[in-house]
Amino acid sequence: MMISHSLRFQLSLQPSLASKFDVKTRYKNHGIRPSASINVNQVSDHIGVDLRRSADYHPTIWDPKLIQSLTTTYTYELHGNRLDKLKEQVSMFLKSTKDVSILLKLIDSIQRSGVAYHFNEEIDYAFDLVSSFIPNGSGLSTTALWFRLLRQRGLFVSTDVFDEFKDENGNFLERLSDDLEGLLNLYESSFLGMCGEDDDIEEARDFSVKHLESFMLTRLDCDIVDMRNRVEDALSVPLHWRTPRLEARNFIDLCKVGDGINSSVILELATLDYNLVQSIHQEEVKELTKWWKNLGFREKLSFSRDRMVENYLWAMGIVWEPQYSxxxxxxxxxxxxxxxxxxxxxxxxxxxxxESFVIAVERWDLKAIDDLPQYMKICYLAMYNFGNETAYDVLRDHGTVVIESVKKEWERLCKSYLTEARWYYSGYQPSPNEYMENAWISVGGHGAIVHTCLLLGLFPINETSLDKFSGGSGPLYWACLITRLSNDIGTSQAEIARGDVPKSIHSYMIHNKVSEKEARDTASDIMNNSWKKLNETIIKGSCCSIVANLSLNMTRTALSIYQHGDGIGTSNGSTKDRLTLLIVEPISLY
Known part of the structure; x- marks a missing residue:
């Protein structure tokens, strides 16, 4: 699907194509015959009630008292010396290892276990050695791991490296079906593909999936339970799509790290570091719980989602390292x-x-609050104060004035919301292309990453720099597109039930006259293609690596949150379990 990247609003008064989304259907029980555009206040006057919709979101599942009671025995004061000693040993391993096949496994273990941020210089040095390595004759496992790690780092390597594992017809050799480690690494490497590599990448994925699934069905040996766990995890969510923090927990809990003596040292370091970073995350959630209570949204905006802790999951997924508190x-x-x-x-x-709220955002003026209804005043003032405080923090910490960038992000976001609201109140059903032109902004990812960049001091943030990473060819664009589609796939059933403006799934159903399954398959195909585009912008593009990594992590977080449905709207299931692992329960050292 080709998507135009210009943001434009086209409002049509054509009749609705599906009665469940039509304005008349929404109000037929009240005996009203609305025009194509209807004002809710007019309807309220007619029937004598205030027709405010409700999504019936459940209350927060996180008791503030529970959050404030979180404690841990893992503190840097008590465990800092042991942490430093373990870091010294791992640093020595990285510097002294010259065998590239062993070094690749070491780098992979360090990255997946969440401690790579301690060894930036050592890993840079290691990649100097790894990038000059020619994997010919090294075996499928080493070759595929080499391919994946270099591409993850933003370095281009050709898919031709897999040719030695193919026959004269270009098919992967069947004798590789017994090489489980190689198949697993080949499978994981296939998710680092780019556009134009479909034949090689898709063939690698199909071949590895075929034999890995066969392994899961036929090999039930107790002595290979670790491999079964690894394969099961990979087939559920590939490594490239997993959030770093959850992967660290999973890798520590379920997998063996490396080989020989390195294994126990890295495992102890990863476990201790995870628990220490968790102690920082606990303190942050405690601080945010107080802020959220004082903000007053829970009482004043009771129709809205009370999801402070779940929203922290978004932030932790995008940037989790302790120094970015x-x-x-x-x-x-x-x-x-x-x-x-x-x-x-x-x-x-x-x-x-x-409409009045958007005008107030455009004005960015305290006096604008006078033109808003009472329930909007507190929300507008919270946004206004937050934006100005953020700009102040950036000016104080980095010496740069960014208030216009902050204001523009809120304005861009609210205008995208207004576009969808106009569609809803007119009964207009946007085409899939038209919807996505607006929806990649309304998902909120653009504003989130721009704010993070401002806070990290990544300047200048202006129209030119934004175009480099958020235009139609930038990583943030593709990350927002995947985030939006993940959101839509996870929330579509609830939104259809309450009659929202058609999102991507039901837009495909309506305009292409297809079933829900076919529409979901289309969305999945677009997501997969967008992943290739995202990979390409990171591997071949000139974007700042930090911006690229933030965009990638946001995409991973979205996939995690919406993997089993609406993980924010309904947060009792996997979202609660993941937050418990991330901020409540430490990992046992023994």
Whole structure:
């Protein structure tokens, strides 16, 4: 599907194509015959009630008292010396290992276990050796791992390296079916593919999946349970798509790290570091819980999602390292305020009220609050204060004035919400292309990453620099597209049930006259293609590596949150379990 990247709003008054989304259907029980455009306030006057929609979101599942009671025995004061000694040993391993096949496994273990941020210089040095390595004759496992690690680092290597494992017809050799380690690494490497590599990459994936699935069905040996766990995890979610923090927990819990003496040292370091970083995350959630209570949204905007802790999962997924505490806290606040505004536009506000809110955002002026209804005032002031405080923090910490960039992100976001609201109140059903032109902004990822970049001091943030990573060819664009499609796939059933404006799934159903399954398959295909585009912009592009990594992590977080449905709207299941692992339960050292 080709998607134009210009943001434009086209409002049509054509009749609705499906009655369940038609304005008449929404109000037929009240005996009203609305025109194509209807004002909720007019309807309210007619029937004598205030027709405010509700998504019936459940209350928060996180008791503030429980959050404040979180404690841990893992502190840097008590365990800092042991952490430093373990880091010295791992650093020595990295510097002294010259066998590339062993070095590749060492780098992979360090990265997957979440401690690579301690060894940036050592890993840079190791990649100097790895990048000059020619894997010919090294075996499938080493070759595939080499391919994946270099591409993850943003270095281009050709898929031709797999030719030695193919026959004269270009098919992978069947004798490789018994090489489980090689098949697993080949499978994982296939998710680092780019556009134009479909034949090689898809063939590698199909071949490895075929034999890995056969292994899971036929080999039930107790002595290979570790390999079965690894294969099961990979087939569920490939490594390239997993959030780093959850993967660290999973890797420590379920996998053996490396070989020989290195294994126990890295495992102890990863476990101790995980618990120490968790102690920082606990303190951040405690601080945010107080902020959220004082903000007053829970009482004043009771129709909105009360999801501060879940929103922290977004922030932790995007940037988890302990040194970025300020960015993580601020990003969580941004997402909390964004969520409330999203709910106002999505389910609660009348069109006149929403128009007034956007005008107030454009003015960015305290006096603008006078023109808003009471329930909007607190939300507008929270956004206004947050934006100005963020700009102040950036000026203080980095000496750069960014208030216009902050204001523009809120304005861009609210205008995208307004576009969807206009569609809803007119009964207009956008085409899939038209929807996606607006929806990659309305998902909120663009604003989240821009705010994070500002807080990290990545300047200048202006129209030119934004185009490099968020235009139609930038990593942030493709990351937002995947994030939006993940959101839509996870939330579509609930949104259809309450009659929201058609999102991507039901837009495909309506305009292409296909079943829900076919529409979901189409969305999945677009996501897979977007992953290739995202990989390509990172591997071949000139974008800042930090921006690329933030975009990639946001995409991974979205896939995780919406893997089993709406992980924010309904957060009792896997979202709660993951947050428990991330901020509540430490890993046993023994």
């Amino acid at each position: 300020k960015s993580r806290i601020t990003l969580t606040k941004f997402i909390c305020i964004l969520t409330a505004i999203d709910d106002i536009f999505d389910i609660y506000g009348s069109l006149d009220e929403l």
